[in-house]
Amino acid sequence: xxxxxxxxxxxxxxxxxxEWIIGWDAAAQSHIYLRDGDVAWAEGRLLQVGGxxxxxxxxxxxxxxxxxxxxxxxxxxxxxxxPIFRGFVEEFGNPRLFYSSRHRFxxxxxxxxxxxxxxxxxxxxELLACGTTSIIDLSHAYPGWLPLLAESGIRAWVAPMxxxxxxxxxxxxxxxxxxxxxxGREAFAEACELMDAAESHPCGRLSALVxxxxxxxxxxxxxxxxxxxxxxxxxxxxxHGAQSYPEFNSMVRRHDMTPIEWLHxxxxxxxxxxxxxxxxxxxHPWLHWPRRNDLRLLAETGTSIAHCPTVFARDASMLHHLxxxxxxxxxxxxxxDTHPQNLFEEMRVAELLARCAAGPQHTSxxxxxxxxxxxxxxxxxxxxxxxxxxAGARADLVVCDLDEPNMLPMRDPLRNxxxxxxxxxxxxxxxxxxxxxxxKRVLTIDWAxxxxxxxxxxxxxxxxxxxxEGCSPRxxxxxx
Numbered sequence: 001x002x003x004x005x006x007x008x009x010x011x012x013x014x015x016x017x018x019e020w021i022i023g024w025d026a027a028a029q030s031h032i033y034l035r036d037g038d039v040a041w042a043e044g045r046l047l048q049v050g051g052x053x054x055x056x057x058x059x060x061x062x063x064x065x066x067x068x069x070x071x072x073x074x075x076x077x078x079x080x081x082x083p084i085f086r087g088f089v090e091e092f093g094n095p096r097l098f099y100s101s102r103h104r105f106x107x108x109x110x111x112x113x114x115x116x117x118x119x120x121x122x123x124x125x126e127l128l129a130c131g132t133t134s135i136i137d138l139s140h141a142y143p144g145w146l147p148l149l150a151e152s153g154i155r156a157w158v159a160p161m162x163x164x165x166x167x168x169x170x171x172x173x174x175x176x177x178x179x180x181x182x183x184g185r186e187a188f189a190e191a192c193e194l195m196d197a198a199e200s201h202p203c204g205r206l207s208a209l210v211x212x213x214x215x216x217x218x219x220x221x222x223x224x225x226x227x228x229x230x231x232x233x234x235x236x237x238x239x240h241g242a243q244s245y246p247e248f249n250s251m252v253r254r255h256d257m258t259p260i261e262w263l264h265x266x267x268x269x270x271x272x273x274x275x276x277x278x279x280x281x282x283x284h285p286w287l288h289w290p291r292r293n294d295l296r297l298l299a300e301t302g303t304s305i306a307h308c309p310t311v312f313a314r315d316a317s318m319l320h321h322l323x324x325x326x327x328x329x330x331x332x333x334x335x336x337d338t339h340p341q342n343l344f345e346e347m348r349v350a351e352l353l354a355r356c357a358a359g360p361q362h363t364s365x366x367x368x369x370x371x372x373x374x375x376x377x378x379x380x381x382x383x384x385x386x387x388x389x390x391a392g393a394r395a396d397l398v399v400c401d402l403d404e405p406n407m408l409p410m411r412d413p414l415r416n417x418x419x420x421x422x423x424x425x426x427x428x429x430x431x432x433x434x435x436x437x438x439x440k441r442v443l444t445i446d447w448a449x450x451x452x453x454x455x456x457x458x459x460x461x462x463x464x465x466x467x468x469e470g471c472s473p474r475x476x477x478x479x480x
């Protein structure tokens with residue numbers, strides 16, 4: 001019979017004799033490979049990584065033909081928005097519109113609150129199934145947000161977006177703005193309340209992050225208020241910035257400064273500041289700008305960049321020479337932004353596009369890209385206990401099946417994982433020591449049921465859009 005003492009004693013889980021482990025070398029501040037070792041944890045924290053764990057074990061898990069790695073940290077995702085667009089925005093609907101095509105579609109394909117919740121449920125399941133254990137959830141406030149995050153089991157930084165104006169574009173070469181009467185003050189107040197609620201949520205896995213939406217849709221007063229609030233509350237801050245050619249032109253017309261220079265003039269940049277994208281800096285070859293200050297300002301202030309290459313590749317643009325950002329000392333992190341919510345795929349695209357952009361002078365590598373998706377992301381969040389497997393870190397870990405055909409033949413598992421498997425080998429996932437994926441099945445959300453509901457929501461939304469085929473034609477003609 002179990003005694004009261006046995007119920008109070010921490011339950012120890014151990015993956016025994018894992019064939020490969022991506023561990024952490026604290027002295028070198030880098031990931032390393034370990035072979036044929038144990039990974040043990042209790043009460044949500046890792047007890048030992050590598051070697052033989054000789055303590056008492058309550059749950060022993062097989063490690064043979066398994067890779068154990070840290071959970072991935074996705075710093076830029078929109079679960080309420082992007083899943084429902086699948087099948088519509090992967091290509092230009094109207095090639096004349098270029099950048100604006102995707103956004104014009106989104107401005108007409110307006111899904112309701114129920115559809116947003118359905119999309120978020122699907123997106124969170126997809127993130128977990130693809131080995132992401134921590135996210136920055138960039139969403140507009142919606143009913144049920146915090147309960148859904150808690151139910152999913154994911155570790156999340158709630159980032160309710162607010163802004164002073166709605167932006168839109170018609171031909172893609174100029175951004176237009178509809179300014180709100182209160183210039184975003186009410187939305188900022190609502191975001192503050194929601195951030196406080198997240199940090200006090202009983203699940204213990206929710207944190208908050210301040211998120212003025214875009215550099216060009218916020219007044220300088222709102223940006224200053226947001227950055228001062230973030231510093232006073234000890235929270236990181238995120239903003240979309242330097243994300244398009246027309247946005248760059250809009251900002252230089254207003255201020256005779258690049259978006260990065262403008263943020264620096266407001267004392268917005270800093271070690272707890274994360275800029276979504278920063279593709280169109282003054283180093284970009286498309287921009288004929290006389291100054292070259294942006295990378296230096298980002299590096300000197302310790303500002304981080306959330307790099308999301310896939311969504312820009314879809315718009316036929318890319319960040320040029322990612323390695324140059326890293327070489328300058330800028331902390332690079334990774335996000336998915338759009339679908340699929342698969343950070344392994346994003347890592348592969350990031351490295352390949354970086355090589356295409358910089359040519360033989362590129363300094364990107366699988367090592368650097370993986371660092372960005374783990375400890376680089378953890379750095380901006382002020383956390384040294386996620387994104388790595390080390391004693392004392394949180395038990396956020398992913399187990400991959402080395403017998404998955406795309407992982408073979410095996411010499412370098414991380415390269416196989418990113419460049420061949422694309423995460424298809426992810427088998428089991430734990431967040432804070434709690435298993436959320438087992439044998440490729442998400443335990444906290446019925447992903448198949450969520451997909452069925454998402455299909456219904458997409459069909460319902462599409463039925464209300466005029467000239468849907470003209471806006472986003474199918475890849476092949478449909479004959480009946």
